[in-house]
Amino acid sequence: MNKKAISASFVLILFSLGILLYKIYVLKIPFLPYKSQNNWRYEIKINKNTYSLIENQLAEKIYLPIPPNLENQQLTELKIENMKYGTISDAPNGKLFVIDKETLQKHKQFKIEANIVISNKRNPIKKTTLDEESRIKYLSLSWLTEEELNLVKALNNSLIFKEDSPQSVLDKITYLLLDEFVIKPEITDFREVIEMKNGDSLSQAKLFMALCRLNNIPSRISFGTSVIDAENEKKVKHIRLFINEYYVDNKWQFFHPDFPNIGTIPQNFLLIHRDITPELELLNSRDFYSIQVKPVRKTFFDSKEYFENTIIKHDNYANFSLYRLPLGTQSIFYTLLLIPIGTLILSIARNFVGLYTFGVFTPILLTLFFLETNFLTSFLFLLSVFVVGIIMHYLLNKLYLLAVPRLSIMLTITVIMYVGFALLTSIDDNVNTSSTYTLNYFPIVIVSVFTERFMILLKEEGLRNTLTTFIGTLVISTLCYFVFSINILNLVMFNNPELLIITIALNILIGSYTGFRLNEFFRFKELLKK
Amino acid sequence: MFKFNKDILTNNFRISQLIQKYNQREDYPIVDNKILTAKKAQTFNVPIPENLLFIETHGQLKPKLEILSKLDDSFVVKPSEGTQGGGILIVDKVSSTNDSDHIFHTTRLGSLNIYEFKHYLSGILSGLYSLKGHKDFILIQEKISNINVFHEISPSGIPDIRIIVLLGFPIMAMIRFPTLLSGGRGNLHLGAVGSGIHLQSGKIFHSIQNNRSIDIHPDTGKQLLGLKIPLWEDVLELAARSSEIARIGYLGVDIVVDKNKGALLLEMNARPGLSIQLANQKGLRGAINTVLKKAPPDLNYKDRVKWSLENIK
Numbered sequence A: 001m002n003k004k005a006i007s008a009s010f011v012l013i014l015f016s017l018g019i020l021l022y023k024i025y026v027l028k029i030p031f032l033p034y035k036s037q038n039n040w041r042y043e044i045k046i047n048k049n050t051y052s053l054i055e056n057q058l059a060e061k062i063y064l065p066i067p068p069n070l071e072n073q074q075l076t077e078l079k080i081e082n083m084k085y086g087t088i089s090d091a092p093n094g095k096l097f098v099i100d101k102e103t104l105q106k107h108k109q110f111k112i113e114a115n116i117v118i119s120n121k122r123n124p125i126k127k128t129t130l131d132e133e134s135r136i137k138y139l140s141l142s143w144l145t146e147e148e149l150n151l152v153k154a155l156n157n158s159l160i161f162k163e164d165s166p167q168s169v170l171d172k173i174t175y176l177l178l179d180e181f182v183i184k185p186e187i188t189d190f191r192e193v194i195e196m197k198n199g200d201s202l203s204q205a206k207l208f209m210a211l212c213r214l215n216n217i218p219s220r221i222s223f224g225t226s227v228i229d230a231e232n233e234k235k236v237k238h239i240r241l242f243i244n245e246y247y248v249d250n251k252w253q254f255f256h257p258d259f260p261n262i263g264t265i266p267q268n269f270l271l272i273h274r275d276i277t278p279e280l281e282l283l284n285s286r287d288f289y290s291i292q293v294k295p296v297r298k299t300f301f302d303s304k305e306y307f308e309n310t311i312i313k314h315d316n317y318a319n320f321s322l323y324r325l326p327l328g329t330q331s332i333f334y335t336l337l338l339i340p341i342g343t344l345i346l347s348i349a350r351n352f353v354g355l356y357t358f359g360v361f362t363p364i365l366l367t368l369f370f371l372e373t374n375f376l377t378s379f380l381f382l383l384s385v386f387v388v389g390i391i392m393h394y395l396l397n398k399l400y401l402l403a404v405p406r407l408s409i410m411l412t413i414t415v416i417m418y419v420g421f422a423l424l425t426s427i428d429d430n431v432n433t434s435s436t437y438t439l440n441y442f443p444i445v446i447v448s449v450f451t452e453r454f455m456i457l458l459k460e461e462g463l464r465n466t467l468t469t470f471i472g473t474l475v476i477s478t479l480c481y482f483v484f485s486i487n488i489l490n491l492v493m494f495n496n497p498e499l500l501i502i503t504i505a506l507n508i509l510i511g512s513y514t515g516f517r518l519n520e521f522f523r524f525k526e527l528l529k530k
Numbered sequence B: 001m002f003k004f005n006k007d008i009l010t011n012n013f014r015i016s017q018l019i020q021k022y023n024q025r026e027d028y029p030i031v032d033n034k035i036l037t038a039k040k041a042q043t044f045n046v047p048i049p050e051n052l053l054f055i056e057t058h059g060q061l062k063p064k065l066e067i068l069s070k071l072d073d074s075f076v077v078k079p080s081e082g083t084q085g086g087g088i089l090i091v092d093k094v095s096s097t098n099d100s101d102h103i104f105h106t107t108r109l110g111s112l113n114i115y116e117f118k119h120y121l122s123g124i125l126s127g128l129y130s131l132k133g134h135k136d137f138i139l140i141q142e143k144i145s146n147i148n149v150f151h152e153i154s155p156s157g158i159p160d161i162r163i164i165v166l167l168g169f170p171i172m173a174m175i176r177f178p179t180l181l182s183g184g185r186g187n188l189h190l191g192a193v194g195s196g197i198h199l200q201s202g203k204i205f206h207s208i209q210n211n212r213s214i215d216i217h218p219d220t221g222k223q224l225l226g227l228k229i230p231l232w233e234d235v236l237e238l239a240a241r242s243s244e245i246a247r248i249g250y251l252g253v254d255i256v257v258d259k260n261k262g263a264l265l266l267e268m269n270a271r272p273g274l275s276i277q278l279a280n281q282k283g284l285r286g287a288i289n290t291v292l293k294k295a296p297p298d299l300n301y302k303d304r305v306k307w308s309l310e311n312i313k
Helices: A003-026 A048-057 A101-107 A132-137 A146-159 A166-180 A190-196 A201-214 A278-284 A303-311 A315-320 A327-336 A339-353 A362-372 A375-397 A403-425 A441-484 A487-495 A497-511 A518-523 A525-529 B011-022 B025-032 B034-043 B058-069 B114-125 B148-153 B232-242 B276-280 B285-294 B301-311
Strands: A038-046 A061-066 A073-081 A087-091 A094-100 A111-118 A219-228 A237-248 A251-255 A269-273 A289-295 B051-055 B075-079 B089-096 B102-106 B111-113 B138-142 B160-166 B169-177 B193-197 B204-209 B212-214 B250-258 B262-269
Touching (some): A003 A497, A038 A061, A038 A269, A038 A327, A061 A101, A061 A111, A111 A269, A146 A201, A166 A201, A166 A237, A201 A219, A201 A278, A219 A289, A237 A269, A269 A278, A327 A487, A339 A362, A339 A441, A339 A497, A339 A518, A375 A441, A487 A497, A525 B276, B011 B250, B025 B034, B034 B138, B058 B089, B075 B114, B169 B232, B169 B276, B169 B285, B169 B301, B193 B276, B232 B250, B232 B262, B232 B301, B285 B301
Antiparallel strands (some): A038 A111, A038 A289, A087 A094, A219 A237, A237 A251, B051 B138, B075 B089, B075 B138, B089 B102, B102 B111, B160 B169, B160 B250, B169 B193, B193 B204, B204 B212, B250 B262
């Protein structure tokens, strides 16, 4: 090793550690951010494809709800596509983006994206007052037809006694819905709902609301979706929910059969709009509205809060902080900042161990591919591309094709396989709602690079060398995948990007190593014995 | 713990201390591209196998194929940028069939009709064997006539002599005998025999196949140990001269000995392998240090060979 390289890396390491120590001890910015809430990306859009199917059902105005700020949820960022074609109505129960039917017909594509922090703390519900006007509104039964009203009354009479206190009224309604009501999405006719006590989630909520209002308890239906976080469940599930709120003890309390702890704020729940009026009932239509909620990242801390509480105090430092970036961009940097660590692993694997890889950075790209989709699927996918590639190699050899058409054929087959895998992996997912498997161009770009390199190597070096190289590539990318998946490492790098300088220093050291690679011990075994 | 043999040249050392320091990147094409090597060699008066034809585009394939099918002698098809013998095809004879088609009799692929042969050539042009995978040219060379001694040892192909030349000084040499296992090619990793040559005497002193020491050629059973390479002085001087063609300080020179024409420069390699150390059972670092520390500058090729023979043991 040469002295220049050693001193250069020494200086870099000192420099980087200097910044780090200054940050921790002088600016008092911790090495790791504290944990806190959960970030989600909410997206609602009008489905262009199925729009025409229900065109005649549409009212004059169409509403896209923007989630409100509540005790448990905080809107941090909002983006509306084609904003100039609609208006935002600032209703007390949550903002709505209002679009005329005509505008919708002309533009069709409307989308709202919002970043929301959902805290899972069991915050107590705040007391609110209810003015007379609202009270009347939330007791109104005018939305029922006479026939329906009579049916509800009959049901109510069989259930509630005059002397019942409001609390026991509520208990009885609650138990009715918990014990007797059966969810049958195909039943939407409200008369049938009342008689059979079967129906979809919206009808259930309506029945609860009707019974409450009949007993003089102000009540409304709110709309939201349950989000079960990615860390516990691997997969984010979200179900559209119509949840009831009733006003008792000066508090708006929640009820939904799926949520335990009646009367508290539901956990893992994103409230999208309060008070669903008939024109908003369309939210139930999966054909018309597509709603997605995705975790912005896996860690539980609120970078905005962290930025405001800790970093922004230091003007100069705040300018360099990654926490200034919009949340969406931040989540990209979480992975991006790990790439230098991946390349460090690569340098070690190649120059100390002597592993061979397809191209230099292909393993890192494959790691990103693994992260972008999911590990097992993409790993199996690569294996099958490899096996099919070898079969194709021998089949195509018989046809004496030129190089580029040959590669094109292989790429086409890769695309076909990719389509197949996308279909296979989404079999158990409900389209549009529960899948987090997002298709974009990025994975196929990576796989193409991989396929090209691997087919050329197969042609030039034969099966044996290709196999070794393939294994080397897989080993490194798998290793990198698991390193990249270490949450704490994500946080460390994002919070302290100056550590990247250390990776440069380490690369200088690795780069100036002129000794044996692990595989050379085997290659020169005979010579070494001497 | 491992006992490090400080004399062995490792891949890491080769890249950072030799290739990066002494090999000029701009001159790589001269070494990598056989057509450029041939052209440069002519201006430097370095003897090379005779080039019969160049084919540079797909459009030239048809007219040049007609010339080829009329050749009486055997010839060799080489991709201009191929490495380690990849894509090289030896055509022993061209014959005509009754319906005036031409059949190309090759050593490696058997008999090819004109379409199969044309496809093979266009594969080369498309870059199938090129180092970087891009467009390539075809070089048609006369076939080397193997000298009798070598033919008796390895009838499956012509051996070539690899000499490592550092700053113009030959520092290590080996000869690679093709075997049936290697398919007539001289690649050690395919199973060819590599034999270390004693620089001063030109005699084979150690041989390996697939990393195992052997004394005889596995196909013919002929004794390799002690065999003297014919025209050894010429071979060394040719290697030293060839290094002047390009500014590649750390160079592998491949030389063949033709029955009639003597030592000829076959090709050069700017990233010569490490396996020569295995064939020689000796590391390269000692010789490299000697040259880097002691070698006098500005010697002509004959004096450089002389210096090497005196100083590198």
